[in-house]
Amino acid sequence: MTTPPPALTLAQLGWHPFFAAQIDADALTETPPVRVMRVHRSGLDVQGEGRAETLPPDAEVTVGDWLLLGGDGRPLERRSLIRRRAPGRDREVQLVAANVDTVFVTTSCNADFNVARLERYLALAFEAGCDPVIVLTKADLSDEVDDYVARAAALSPLVPVLAVNAKAAAAREALMPWCGPGRTVAFLGTSGVGKSTLLNALAGVETAATGAIREDDARGRHTTTRRELHVVPGGFCVIDTPGMRELQLTDAAGGIGEVFADIAELAGGCRFSDCAHLSEPGCAVRAAVAAGDLDPDRLERWRKLAAEDAHNTADIAERRRRDKAFGKKVRAATRAKRR
Numbered sequence: 001m002t003t004p005p006p007a008l009t010l011a012q013l014g015w016h017p018f019f020a021a022q023i024d025a026d027a028l029t030e031t032p033p034v035r036v037m038r039v040h041r042s043g044l045d046v047q048g049e050g051r052a053e054t055l056p057p058d059a060e061v062t063v064g065d066w067l068l069l070g071g072d073g074r075p076l077e078r079r080s081l082i083r084r085r086a087p088g089r090d091r092e093v094q095l096v097a098a099n100v101d102t103v104f105v106t107t108s109c110n111a112d113f114n115v116a117r118l119e120r121y122l123a124l125a126f127e128a129g130c131d132p133v134i135v136l137t138k139a140d141l142s143d144e145v146d147d148y149v150a151r152a153a154a155l156s157p158l159v160p161v162l163a164v165n166a167k168a169a170a171a172r173e174a175l176m177p178w179c180g181p182g183r184t185v186a187f188l189g190t191s192g193v194g195k196s197t198l199l200n201a202l203a204g205v206e207t208a209a210t211g212a213i214r215e216d217d218a219r220g221r222h223t224t225t226r227r228e229l230h231v232v233p234g235g236f237c238v239i240d241t242p243g244m245r246e247l248q249l250t251d252a253a254g255g256i257g258e259v260f261a262d263i264a265e266l267a268g269g270c271r272f273s274d275c276a277h278l279s280e281p282g283c284a285v286r287a288a289v290a291a292g293d294l295d296p297d298r299l300e301r302w303r304k305l306a307a308e309d310a311h312n313t314a315d316i317a318e319r320r321r322r323d324k325a326f327g328k329k330v331r332a333a334t335r336a337k338r339r
């Protein structure tokens with residue numbers, strides 16, 4: 001037995017003038033808007049004002065999306081969309097979460113802290129159209145918190161950095177400035193960094209199971225079910241995603257450019273507009289490295305991330321082209337057989 005969902009208003013679910021502007025007044029009652037609260041194998045749990053249903057699964061819809069019940073099934077235009085290249089077999093683009101205002105990029109003041117990974121998460125968040133905030137957990141367990149904060153703060157002048165003990169009441173206060181009524185926030189980070197602990201701190205109750213990520217789904221199979229939107233007291237939404245070990249970027253050139261705005265700006269001074277900053281004469285980027293103004297490691301990390309993004313973007317496009325061509329062949333063969 002599942003307990004019925006609490007009665008919520010559209011505003012508490014994160015409804016926003018941006019979405020209202022996409023439908024006319026009649027549609028509000030004829031095809032009522034619902035938000036995707038949970039994505040699991042057997043379907044999408046959606047909730048609206050005075051209603052909650054499970055719709056069939058749809059790979060084009062993700063947690064945080066708004067749908068119109070009885071509509072064409074397509075999500076309303078999104079304010080933001082977090083996507084990555086899926087790990088494992090199909091390697092397609094995977095939609096992680098939609099309509100997130102702030103991404104709390106979460107890591108810990110310990111060996112989990114990794115600047116390359118942080119830059120990667122920041123690029124993903126910028127590309128998605130979200131505002132990233134870096135949250136460093138386990139500050140209570142480290143003597144070098146200031147050092148971690150300084151290293152995180154050096155990554156981008158656009159990104160605030162917080163250090164917290166996720167288990168202490170003060171953690172909620174630290175995150176609240178980004179959690180106004182009607183806002184949607186999400187936690188991204190590897191397993192064990194304290195995402196569930198922070199969610200519980202925001203909710204004021206045990207909403208997520210900490211330290212336990214596997215549950216049985218309806219078919220008795222083991223799955224990571226946590227891709228879930230929680231409406232918490234205070235009237236804001238928190239999206240919880242499973243820890244992501246592999247976070248491959250695709251189509252994220254814009255986001256990478258925002259994280260590495262320093263390099264992009266320097267590149268404007270290179271003699272050639274298509275300078276790769278390798279051995280070209282008049283390269284302002286390498287000149288900055290030589291002058292000690294740019295960390296060569298950062299340049300190397302940018303190079304790797306940009307190359308990976310370009311590779312994934314091209315590879316996915318190529319697979320789609322092949323799949324399309326293959327589909328055509330199959331259809332042609334089926335037609336030939338029928339004749």
Ligand SMILES: Nc1nc2c(ncn2[C@@H]2O[C@H](COP(=O)(O)OP(=O)(O)OP(=O)(O)O)[C@@H](O)[C@H]2O)c(=O)[nH]1
Pocket residue numbers: 137138139140141164165166167189190191192193194195196197198209210211212213241242243244
């Ligand atoms: N001392 C201390 N312990 C923490 C802190 N944050 C998290 N923990 C502990 O670290 C463990 C993992 O925390 P979770 O909140 O489950 O981590 P998670 O990021 O949700 O992990 P996944 O569910 O695997 O993605 C738990 O035992 C927490 O109690 C912190 O700031 N300080």
Ligand SMILES: [Zn+2]
Pocket residue numbers: 267270271275276277278280282283284285286
């Ligand atoms: Zn250059």
